[in-house]
Amino acid sequence: MSKPKFVYVTYIRTTPEQLWSALTSPEFTRKYWFGVHHETDWKAGSPWQMVFPDGRITDSGEIVEIDRPKRLVLKWRNEFKPELKSEGYSQCTIELEPIGEAVKLTITHEIDRPDSKLIEAVSGGWPRILSNLKSLLETGEVALKTKA
Amino acid sequence: MDAVFKALADASRRELLDRLRADNGQTLGQLCERLAMTRQAVSKHLAILEEANLVATIKRGREKLHYLNPVPIHEIGERWIGKFERSRLQALSDMKKALEAGDE
Numbered sequence: 745m746s747k748p749k750f751v752y753v754t755y756i757r758t759t760p761e762q763l764w765s766a767l768t769s770p771e772f773t774r775k776y777w778f779g780v781h782h783e784t785d786w787k788a789g790s791p792w793q794m795v796f797p798d799g800r801i802t803d804s805g806e807i808v809e810i811d812r813p814k815r816l817v818l819k820w821r822n823e824f825k826p827e828l829k830s831e832g833y834s835q836c837t838i839e840l841e842p843i844g845e846a847v848k849l850t851i852t853h854e855i856d857r858p859d860s861k862l863i864e865a866v867s868g869g870w871p872r873i874l875s876n877l878k879s880l881l882e883t884g885e886v887a888l889k890t891k892a
Numbered sequence: 893m894d895a896v897f898k899a900l901a902d903a904s905r906r907e908l909l910d911r912l913r914a915d916n917g918q919t920l921g922q923l924c925e926r927l928a929m930t931r932q933a934v935s936k937h938l939a940i941l942e943e944a945n946l947v948a949t950i951k952r953g954r955e956k957l958h959y960l961n962p963v964p965i966h967e968i969g970e971r972w973i974g975k976f977e978r979s980r981l982q983a984l985s986d987m988k989k990a991l992e993a994g995d996e
Contacts, residue, residue: 747917751959753948852950871966878967 748837748852749863754874755846758881763840763847764813766881776876776886786810792818800824805833815839820853821862828862831855836866849874896964899944904929905937909946912960919955 770781784792793804805819816838822828834855841848876886941947948961
């Protein structure tokens with residue numbers, strides 16, 4: 745893979761275990777990811793997909809690496825927009841690092857092509873998802889209930 | 893949040909963010925090119941931006957790559973700009989851009 749197209753970092757006042765559960769449990773994910781949830785058994789080499797509330801698949805791929813509660817690497821392809829799906833697989837890396845009373849959450853995404861529409865789409869989505877996740881873990885409420 | 897506003901209250905630092913927005917993931921050396929700042933000054937500004945979490949860095953081999961991290965700015969928007977106001981603000985901003993582009 746080439747260098748990451750973007751690197752997003754947020755600090756959340758929680759523990760790595762709690763953040764990991766929030767990132768991987770379907771009930772919790774639905775709350776901050778606009779109703780979307782993961783379907784996978786969270787084992788290296790297993791298939792992974794994200795599903796809309798109506799059952800359509802948003803993105804799919806494979807668990808490349810998993811080291812709870814530190815690091816998760818996903819092979820990631822869009823499934824519901826043909827122009828994004830045709831770009832093929834990207835790679836998303838999620839890292840958790842405890843720093844003082846918070847956890848540093850780093851999301852990077854890379855793809856082997858310039859001007860990727862997939863990267864443009866996910867880079868717009870992540871800040872909203874991260875901001876919801878942060879407020880949900882820190883205050884118990886999400887900032888945005890629906891996609892604005 | 894003080895750190896974010898302090899970091900943004902400097903034209904040189906905003907210029908560094910603009911350069912990362914145009915081309916994300918640059919080394920210190922690349923950022924210093926075509927800038928009227930010493931390497932030391934750029935390095936100091938980057939440290940302030942990183943402290944405010946406006947710049948995120950990763951190591952690639954021996955290189956340190958700098959990325960614009962929009963998350964804190966998004967959080968500021970979230971705090972003061974309600975989602976119902978967003979479309980009206982977007983319309984105003986589009987109109988301003990269109991009108992000002994005509995002046996050039």
